[in-house]
Amino acid sequence: MSSHLSTNKAIKQKDKPLITIVGVLGKQGLSAAHTLLQSGKYRVRGITRRVNSPEALSLAEQGAQLVSTPLNLGYKKDFVKAFQGSHGVFLMTPSIAPPQIHELELGIQLADAAVEAGVQHIIFSSLENVDKITKGKKFAPHFTDKAEIEEYIRTLPIASSFIYMAFFYTNLMEFYPPCLVGDTLEFPFYLPKDFLAPFVDPLTATGPAVLEIFSDLNRYSGKALPVIGDMISPQQMIDTFIAVTGRKAVYSSAFTRNQMLLHFPEFKNNELLVSEILGMAEYAVEYGYFRKDRDLLWSRQVNNKTINWEQFLRNTQWQGEKLLF
Numbered sequence: 622m623s624s625h626l627s628t629n630k631a632i633k634q635k636d637k638p639l640i641t642i643v644g645v646l647g648k649q650g651l652s653a654a655h656t657l658l659q660s661g662k663y664r665v666r667g668i669t670r671r672v673n674s675p676e677a678l679s680l681a682e683q684g685a686q687l688v689s690t691p692l693n694l695g696y697k698k699d700f701v702k703a704f705q706g707s708h709g710v711f712l713m714t715p716s717i718a719p720p721q722i723h724e725l726e727l728g729i730q731l732a733d734a735a736v737e738a739g740v741q742h743i744i745f746s747s748l749e750n751v752d753k754i755t756k757g758k759k760f761a762p763h764f765t766d767k768a769e770i771e772e773y774i775r776t777l778p779i780a781s782s783f784i785y786m787a788f789f790y791t792n793l794m795e796f797y798p799p800c801l802v803g804d805t806l807e808f809p810f811y812l813p814k815d816f817l818a819p820f821v822d823p824l825t826a827t828g829p830a831v832l833e834i835f836s837d838l839n840r841y842s843g844k845a846l847p848v849i850g851d852m853i854s855p856q857q858m859i860d861t862f863i864a865v866t867g868r869k870a871v872y873s874s875a876f877t878r879n880q881m882l883l884h885f886p887e888f889k890n891n892e893l894l895v896s897e898i899l900g901m902a903e904y905a906v907e908y909g910y911f912r913k914d915r916d917l918l919w920s921r922q923v924n925n926k927t928i929n930w931e932q933f934l935r936n937t938q939w940q941g942e943k944l945l946f
């Protein structure tokens with residue numbers, strides 16, 4: 622009886638469409654994996670270099686299958702193998718800091734591999750084409766490269782949809798943590814104090830957006846959709862941080878080159894990286910992070926568990942320390 626039941630369960634499991642997630646232990650990937658698994662509607666396969674890490678083992682326990690492949694150039698055959706049998710793939714490109722410039726090529730290899738493996742639908746984590754929008758005035762290749770990958774995917778014989786993630790709340794923990802000066806946390810921000818910017822928690826917001834799209838492919842085929850948790854200024858983020866944690870905190874500008882280097886002297890060795898961060902920030906301030914015609918409400922409408930900055934601080938109980946993900 623019990624073996625009959627477990628056979629039925631195994632068949633049902635096998636019938637669920639398989640979604641393969643690139644960068645499955647990254648912030649976006651992990652969120653996508655958790656949400657798809659918890660929905661009970663999909664099987665999940667994930668690509669990571671760390672198949673034996675505790676995070677990977679925990680995902681495997683939840684039913685995910687893991688494949689070891691780096692997200693580097695020259696692995697297209699491995700990507701094809703990893704995507705084989707998948708109904709859909711969620712593609713992201715990892716942060717590729719200058720002077721490395723292979724993001725576009727990597728995205729193309731991933732997309733080509735999905736087509737070659739016979740995948741039905743790609744969701745790619747894209748961003749706006751800063752080069753086109755600013756007519757070359759602002760330098761933000763990690764945006765433009767993603768937009769060019771998206772343009773390329775749209776030419777392929779495969780259905781596709783695109784999510785555009787807002788600035789991550791986690792940047793403040795991971796890349797630009799505050800510095801303790803006396804008893805006050807000084808937050809270096811690459812955005813002006815009162816500039817209202819879109820922010821999001823990639824760890825909880827990516828999955829619901831990806832699930833929503835895979836659940837209604839007809840509706841979302843060809844669509845590009847922002848994923849946003851809050852529209853909030855740096856000063857409002859700090860005021861909220863003070864209210865939630867009870868700690869003293871102030872804004873400190875890192876919006877100009879000199880200010881950026883004052884806060885992050887280690888960036889002096891990477892002039893291109895400084896230009897890229899400042900180019901992105903100036904683009905966001907002068908042109909808007911998202912194109913004017915984007916639907917800024919969609920992600921919050923389809924995910925009523927979207928968290929704003931205050932909820933993010935309460936949930937994580939973050940006190941200003943540097944964290945790695």
Ligand SMILES: NC(=O)c1ccc[n+]([C@@H]2O[C@H](COP(=O)([O-])OP(=O)(O)OC[C@H]3O[C@@H](n4cnc5c(N)ncnc54)[C@H](OP(=O)(O)O)[C@@H]3O)[C@@H](O)[C@H]2O)c1
Nearest residue numbers: 644646647648649669670671691692714715716786788789
């Ligand atoms: N920060 C923001 O505000 C923001 C906003 C919008 C978009 N984005 C974009 O989001 C992307 C990053 O996404 P994420 O933060 O979700 O990723 P993440 O947490 O940095 O994780 C990326 C994953 O890629 C995997 N990886 C495999 N090969 C790699 C390689 N050669 N170099 C680096 N990573 C490699 C790593 O997994 P293993 O170690 O397990 O192999 C890692 O877990 C970037 O393209 C960035 O431009 C960022």
